[in-house]
Amino acid sequence: MAESSRELILRRIRESLQKPAPQAAAPDFMTSLHPAPAEDLAVMFAQSFVRVGGVFYYCESEDHFFDQLFTYKKEKKLENLFVWEPELKKLLHKAGLVFVGDEKEFIKKADAGLTTCEALVARTGSVLVSGASASGRRLSIYPDQHLVLARTSQIVHDIGEGLQAVKDNHEGKLPSMISLTTGPSRTADIEKTLVLGAHGPRSIVLFLLDDAPAATT
16 A cells, blocks of 8 residues: 555654764855755754754654653653643643643742744754743743644744744734744853753753645545
């Protein structure tokens, strides 16, 4: 039986993550950027995101996302997953997944925060978030682990397209805070020793939900 386009993309993502991603070439700012074909963007993003230290999960459906999030929480022993966005709360309620929906004891117990995002940048493996959502400025920055639920339709080729997507999402206006997260927070300023979590989350975990329409036969 021939593979559907969705099965082919999923297989290519799995194969790409089983081998080291090629190192990106030095950017040439004098040449124009040509977007990759739409079917390759998910593969490109997965490779770039893992290369910069992200943890990547491909979710074929909402139920698959629920299963993977439940397993991740169990494996990492996350007791306090903070979720502030109404649509995410509704989604997790539907699955019976436990989370903290208010800000009580957030500073003391913020093991992890789950947010959505504005866009995903395939070229750099970056997650573009803003302060316009109910997650605000803090939920993607303060917890030790930043979990993100995104959809394949949010993947763009480069940062310019990502910023345009933000403007489109907000009727031509840019939010007061936009953050481009590329891998976990890190620094090697002190004695050239790499330290994770210095200025933000120690890890970033992306659940990419496939929202492409099913292929018709």
